[in-house]
Amino acid sequence: MATSSSVNPAIGKALDKLGLLRDIDLVLHLPLRYEDDTRIVPIAEVRDGQVAQIEATVISNEVQQRPKRQLVVVVEDTSGSCQLRFLHFYPSQQKTMAPGKRLRIQGEVRGGFWGKQMVHPQLRKVEAPLPVALTPVYPTSKGLPQAYLRRMIVMALHRVRLRETLPDGVWQTIGPPPILAQPRAQAQPLWWPLDRALQFLHHPQPDVAIQTLEDHSHPAWQRLKVEELLAQQLSQWRVRQLREQFTAPVLKPVRKRGELALHEQLLGLIAFELTKAQRRVVTEIADDIARDVPMHRLLQGDVGSGKTVVAALAACIAIDSGWQCALMAPTEILAEQHFRKLSDWLCPLLVARGKQVAWLAGTQKKKQREHMLDMVRSGEAALVVGTHAVIQEHVEFDHLGLVIIDEQHRFGVEQRLSLRDRQRSKGANAQQASTGAVLEPHMLMMSATPIPRTLAMTYYADLSVSTIDELPPGRTPVVTRLIVDSRREELIERLKHQVTQGRQAYWVCPLIEESEALDLSNATATYEDLQEAMPHIPMGLLHSRMPAAQKQEVMARFSSGELGILVATTVIEVGVDVPNASLMVVEHAERFGLSQLHQLRGRVGRGSAQSACILLYSTGESGHLSDTAKDRLSAMAQTNDGFEIARRDLEIRGPGEFMGARQSGAALLRFADLETDQHLLEWARELAPIMLKDHPHLAEEHMQRWLGGRWDYLKA
Template identity: 65%
Template sequence: MPTPAPSSPARQALHKLGLTRDIDLALHLPLRYEDETRITPIASAREGASVQIEGTVTNSQVQLHPRRQLVVTLQDATGSCELRFFSFYPSHHKTMGVGMRLRARGEVRGGFWGRQMLHPVVKSANAELPAALTPVYPTVAQLPQAYLRRAIATALTRVQLPETLPRSLPPPPLAVYGQNAGQPAWSLRDALLFLHRPAPDVALATLEDHSHPAWQRLKAEELLAQQLSQFAARRERAQLAAPTLAPAAEQPLHEQLLAALPFELTGAQRRVVDEIARDLGQSRPMHRLLQGDVGSGKTVVAALAACICMDAGWQCALMAPTEILAEQHFAKLIGWLRPLLGARGQGIAWLAGGQKKRERAAMLQAIKDGTAALVVGTHAVIQEQVRFARLGLAVIDEQHRFGVAQRLALRQKNAHLREEPHMLMMSATPIPRTLAMSYYADLDVSTIDELPPGRTPIVTRVIADSRRDELIERIAAQVAAGRQVYWVCPLIEESEALDLSNATATHAELAEALAGTPVGLLHSRLPPAEKKAVMEEFKSGRMGVLVSTTVIEVGVDVPNASLMVIEHAERFGLSQLHQLRGRVGRGAAASACVLLYATGDSGRLGETARERLKAMQETNDGFEIARRDLEIRGPGEFLGARQSGDALLRFADLAGDTGLLDWAREVAPVMLEQYPELAAQHVERWLGSKSDYLKA
């Protein structure tokens, strides 16, 4: 079929794909390849195979029955094949007239009338056969393959690809390099030219699984660019000034808190507190990730870090992604710290979106004049009108829920002092080792790998929604025994597009089935005061069942709740399921999590959903859950808001390319030190402005 003419929409589509520079086009690699280098005799074309045939048109006509279509008969010395087009223009009839010699490429189908191809790609047989496989590129609407191929071919003739890997540094693993005295068997230019136009005799499997040496060369370069960006960010931050936070009092505030706590810290908590305290005592900004499984006790570690900060005469800010989680932190910290801070004439400020004007003004003034030593809140903490007297430590809970710009805004709250606050980021979604080595190479990581004593293991069951009535009976028995239950739904209101149960309908159903049992409803559209009242009823034990959307995903702590039901569990991500499960098992009673999945024609489980539910049933270990989540989703989705939607690794696979990642981590700091200009050129080539995402 004729190729559409290049147009302005096509150029706009290139920009939509981010293909604005010659190097962007050169690095836009094929999804797959088509073999147009050989002609298959028509009689040898197997049914179901995609082949290219060549012959003379012996018949060409427009048929009107059973539907309008152009039918062309192509014949060679061995046989004939019908080409059928249901969408065509009058000009196509002329270009495929009787007597024309044509090539057609498509899937061969058998039929009563012999071999057929539906909508094959047709070209004149006068052109020479190509010497390389034809690339098929990722594209968008308004950007035809032919136009994209020409744009990429032109860019490859213009693009500058000087070698940036110094010969004096260790080469990547031998899969990338040849045996000849350590010299590269593939330069970047050679690798790119080959991958855009591979020879027809190449093993396609090595291109598809990215194991070919040309692919290995690209992956090594990409990982090196990422590591260079991370190490450069770490080095730049080390040159910034930060307050030295060392306890000044004879009886340090954090020791007073330890003495007042009704429990002992675990060994893991003590270890990470020491790691954080050492960082806070330095004059360069701390940039540390505190990770630990659900319920491992990260909040008390953050409180002790805040005490060290406040003891040194500086303010601490704690920002959480949801108001429910922020309020819970606020309540805990008030209980622990208000008596200690009150004796020093200091207070704790609260900032959230739904505050009354007078209350908010009072909080803003206390933060500005420094009488609020600790500030707890939601995104409201980073709003422009919030001015800190001297912010020494910023703690971000569930840090992956915040975007790059939001984290940077918190760091810039000390601009008037020309000192960076120390940053402590917390996550209950543990970071797998390979991810920590790549996307978080600029961070120091502290891990709480021990749960407090007394936590009961949670039994997880995967149940079809056809057993819903049986489950409701079990809930009634739990409530009768004095226990409490969560029931989580993915939607608030009915949606015609998605056949899902919703919180409102489920609340009505359970309230009717469990007559006499208070059943609450919680979702994000409730006014803040109403949300708070519902949570208070549940926490107090007066409410037996809480029907909720995922607003209870993180931080909610009700020790008496022993059963978690997650409806349409197949719709949730793995880390989200693990977070929700962590809302139970917080007391001494045996706890369970039920993953309810849809059945019937509209609810068949896909392979990915099946893998997620299987992982949940097999392990309670957050680190193992995170590892499997990374395998299922890949790093771009796993990281979420950290990269603002940009998956910065397009070619390398963290699970399979650990050898290349180890090499990049070894080479990057040496290259930055000894070859800074080549390092900068390498990062610009691969990441451009995206390197800023890695610095936040």
């Protein structure tokens, strides 16, 4: 084991935080970069910005008080001199660097008015022998010193015995890994045994090309990428296998003679026709839930593509089959929007059956909440809509057959695990009692952030995916304009004119409170400024810290057309649907993520009027935007296509942030890159089902090696 009771508590906490619980975790904890301590560089030969190790004699040592207190030490060798600066130091360090002492010093060298300098360099004794390999620098955490972590990894490397888990003869089955097809640029072999690759990456020889280590193109790195991608693909295929072992309720409408099924009645009630894409995905979902294997399907579609009506039709099929349906959304505003729309559609149809739509949220009053819980428990509530309150411990369903999660990426992995486990234990009492089987309700996850193909192949490989790839007719394309904040007054004048003509507008701000660090306008200050500039236009203010009742009142007034402008934070990012609102202003747009900007833009363009999204950006004190901000804003101006936006967002942010999973505990790829290593991903994807079928013990060993305690997260 990597940790034990004898480990310092702070170190143990840091190891837990990094997921270093086993020896193999330490062995697979690879360096971020390397330092070359194997040679001494003459001071005169060190280039500006180079991290180098010098060996020199202390010439002077003094504490300077200006511009701030610091220790300044001058050292020299036979080729030149260098100044060392320490902004934080102890008296013992001054003694270590007394004049006449000879030291081995490593740090980044910078040129300046006073010549070459190092700030807070590392000091070593000259008597110590020079290492024979590059020194690894590992990702670490507070309380875990780099030197201590290095020692732990060295000991783990000695203890761990790594046997190869790739089955013999695999190359004859699916061909060799793609790395063997690359041009041979060096004398070393392209395919490295796993144990040799790991030993090398922890302690590479100084003659290796550093660039191949830093860009992960070295054959040893390529071997690790293959291993990691294979573990990830094995886990996804295994999750699918495990899920197919459970039994789900068969959801098929029970038709009475001469009566339309519930979903057919809904289609006759709504005032629009489904698109071809909507009809296709409804069929895919209906076919899935008609089987006794739990559906685990992702419904993806661009903003405004009509996912809600698809969810309503799926709920109708479940209800018509005698089962309950739950719909969960990440915010109360979005959940309430769903509740109102679904109630309008379904209540007239359900009342004849003695059924209702229930609402569950954390802000409900106790009496109302108890009434709703009784409805859910008795089965009177055929459809339950709410926030994460739907999965609280005291919520008991009578016979839950279908769960729908909107904006699923906004829920943490722990919440999805909790929902899945509670589904199994409380999901389908009636059929479970008669058959003795543990029933798991079907699950439909919805996302307005389309998943790029490489991401779907990797993190959603265990899901069936339905895609709504067309917008309903009558949706007007949204014109996107970039405007620098120096033209703010001009924008306000144009906005005033548009609103007085009967149009409605959103003005979105990134913060609620003033922040000295970010120096951004906040929603309250912007609201007051706009009121002063347009005193005759009724406005509303909406942010996450307002009481729920106050939020509902403001949204109701805006939806009814009573308010001309709604000043809000990103609480209106998803779910808000006001067809008459045709203008969107996003202040400090350079601070928002790309998918978030696309979601905000999707709040307009829902009616027949020409709609516009104005991205108001600031260049700050520097006078120019960062490269990332430029990429985001350019993408928004160039395309309205959510799939193209998603592809660019993945390029900019990487899979961790794209999925909203960096803080969720999900096991993300650490070494492989979805864009550059797609050829390796394809190979691992082909091998995974073969290993699970023909070499299950090797597959299990491989997954345990790489995933360990993170295995449960991948099953969410």
